[in-house]
Amino acid sequence: MHREAAPEAQSIGLKALFLGFSNIGLSGFGGVLPFARRLLVEERGWLTAEEFNTLLGLCQFLPGPNVINLSVVVGARYRGVLGSVAAVAGLLGGPIVIALGLALLYDHFGSLPIVQGMLRGIAAVGCGLLFATAIRMGMAVKEKRFLLPFTVLVFVAIAILRWPMPAVMVGLLALSAGIAWWRLQDVAPR
């Protein structure tokens, strides 16, 4: 829809950034990325679809929470450091207040059997959602034959052997990226 040039010159104030990202944070349950895309690309046109994909690529490439990284980038693009602060504060402010409110309730009523039961139920459902996410992510992996074994290795190292994650990630990423490099060469020689 927004195929025209990036609204680089378009002036977006700190308040607009804060409110826009509040909107994203508060409407997202179980992951806010789809909401971020809808607001930034389709509703406000702050980013073109292509810019969104490129920036998301960066945010997923780097460690850290993807949506927070994305807020930093969008805020910085329009308003520098203050823009980043406004965007992240907007994204996290409302949800933090709600989550801490729930935590306060938990501190007072967490020992009640009915609350324990509800939390157990939510945890069970939450696990199901995590498994579904993992399955979906797994289906999107490229070069499955060569790379899905790494999923198994990570699972064994992290879930069964309980090895520390930094060492596991650095070691396996070197190998899997190496294989990806080799496969890319095979498929699309440059």
Added chain:
Amino acid sequence: MSLLADLFLQFTLLFFVAFGGATALLPEMQRVVVEEKHWLDETTFIHLYAIAQAAPGPNGLVVTLIGWEVAGLPGALATTLAMCLPMSIVIYFLFRHWERFRGAKWQQAVQVGVAPLAVGLVFSGATLIARSANVGWAGAAVMAATIALNLKTKLHPLWYIALGAAIGGLGLV
């Protein structure tokens, strides 16, 4: 080292390896917070995960709740800042250069290579939470139904949370 400084340090270290976002970090968070530092017991950790699920916002918010339970409001601030600040500074200085490398082969290789690892991490997180939540056969059935529904339909996530709370509140899991 003071508790707050240690919280900040541990979560900063955690997020420097958080490929795949906060969800993929759950197993490592549990290892550090429950098994290594004994800041929380296993049940509280699972409860905080459930509370974060029930609130809107990014998945990383469970980090704020962990800080809150360990050291109150200052703790919540310490862990939240540790989650946001270090990577934000890195990305702030990096993003303008990113476009230049777009499509570079090393970039593609890392992007393709990191994906299966992130999948393994999310599987690990789900497995560990399932194991610690200790929900029995009924819970396993709820989990399986959630997976099937989520893969086949576009039901809003809030429905799952509400259903889970109801089933649990009635003492069925």
